[in-house]
Amino acid sequence: MTVVDLAPVVTSLRDLPVLPSIVLDLIHSLERDDVDVTTLAEKMSRDQALAAKLLRLANSSFYGLAAKVKTVKQAIVVLGFDSARALAVASHIIDGFSGGGCTRVDVADFWRHSIATALCAKNLARQAGLDQDAAFIAGLLHDIGRLVLAIHFPDRYAEVLDDCERNDATMYAAELRVFGLDHQRAGQMLAEAWKFPPLIQRAIGQHHAPSGADVGDLPGVVHAANAMVHALELGGGRHVAVPRLLDAAWDSLGLTPEHLLAVCRETEGQFEEACRLLM
Numbered sequence: 427m428t429v430v431d432l433a434p435v436v437t438s439l440r441d442l443p444v445l446p447s448i449v450l451d452l453i454h455s456l457e458r459d460d461v462d463v464t465t466l467a468e469k470m471s472r473d474q475a476l477a478a479k480l481l482r483l484a485n486s487s488f489y490g491l492a493a494k495v496k497t498v499k500q501a502i503v504v505l506g507f508d509s510a511r512a513l514a515v516a517s518h519i520i521d522g523f524s525g526g527g528c529t530r531v532d533v534a535d536f537w538r539h540s541i542a543t544a545l546c547a548k549n550l551a552r553q554a555g556l557d558q559d560a561a562f563i564a565g566l567l568h569d570i571g572r573l574v575l576a577i578h579f580p581d582r583y584a585e586v587l588d589d590c591e592r593n594d595a596t597m598y599a600a601e602l603r604v605f606g607l608d609h610q611r612a613g614q615m616l617a618e619a620w621k622f623p624p625l626i627q628r629a630i631g632q633h634h635a636p637s638g639a640d641v642g643d644l645p646g647v648v649h650a651a652n653a654m655v656h657a658l659e660l661g662g663g664r665h666v667a668v669p670r671l672l673d674a675a676w677d678s679l680g681l682t683p684e685h686l687l688a689v690c691r692e693t694e695g696q697f698e699e700a701c702r703l704l705m
C-alpha cells in the first residue's frame with residue numbers, strides 16, 4: 427500500500443479553489459478576540475458575490491424578518507457578525523467545490539449531508555454551551571477530505587467506492603486500504619493549509635473518533651452530529667452506514683435524551699431551507 431502525499435496538493439492549493447482574500451481574512455479571524463468587525467464588514471460589502479449571498483440569507487424565511495434588509499451592514503447586524511462570517515465562509519467553500527473529480531461522487535448529496543451536519547453541530551453546540559458558529563463551520567467541512575481525494579485521485583477513489591460495495595467496508599477503512607490515509611486526515615490537511623483554528627482542524631481530523639479533552643469540545647460535537655444526521659438519513663449517500671456514536675462524547679457534552687430530541691427536531695426543520703440557501 428502506497429501512501430499518497432497530499433501535502434503538495436493542500437499547501438499549494440494548485441488545483442483546488444482559491445478562496446477570496448476576504449474569506450481567508452474571515453477564517454483567520456475565527457479565534458481572535460481583537461477582530462476589527464467594522465473593517466471586515468466593509469471588505470464583505472465590497473465583495474459583490476459575498477454581499478449578494480449575505481443579503482439573500484438575511485432576507486430569507488429562515489430568519490423571518492419583518493423588514494427587508496438592504497445593505498451588508500444591516501445583514502451583519504441582523505445575523506450577528508459571527509453567524510454572518512460562518513455563512514460567508516460556508517457559501518464560498520460550497521461554491522468552490524461544486525463539481526469535478528470522481529464522477530461517482532454525488533456532490534449535491536455530499537453537500538446536503540454536510541449542511542445537515544453543520545446545522546446539527548450548531549444546535550448541539552448551543553445545548554452544550556460551546557461556540558455555535560465554529561461548530562457550524564466544522565460540521566460543514568468535516569468530510570471535505572472526501573472531495574479532496576475524489577477531485578485529485580478520481581480513479582483511485584473509484585477503487586474506494588468499489589471496496590465499499592464489494593466488502594461492505596466503511597468509507598474510511600477503504601480509504602486507508604487504497605490511499606494509506608483517510609478523508610479525516612486529508613480534510614485536516616486542507617484546514618491546516620487554509621489556517622483554520624486548531625480546534626476546527628481537529629474537529630475535521632477526528633470526527634470519527636475524538637480523543638482526550640476534545641471529546642467534550644468541538645470535535646465531540648461534530649462526531650455526534652455526523653452520527654445523528656446519518657441516523658436521520660439527511661443526505662449521506664449510499665456507501666455510508668450510520669457511524670458509531672461514542673458514549674464518551676455524548677457523556678462529556680452533558681447532553682440528555684431531551685436535548686437529542688430537540689436537536690433532531692431543529693435540524694430536520696431547518697434542513698431543506700438551509701440547502702436551498704447555501705447550494
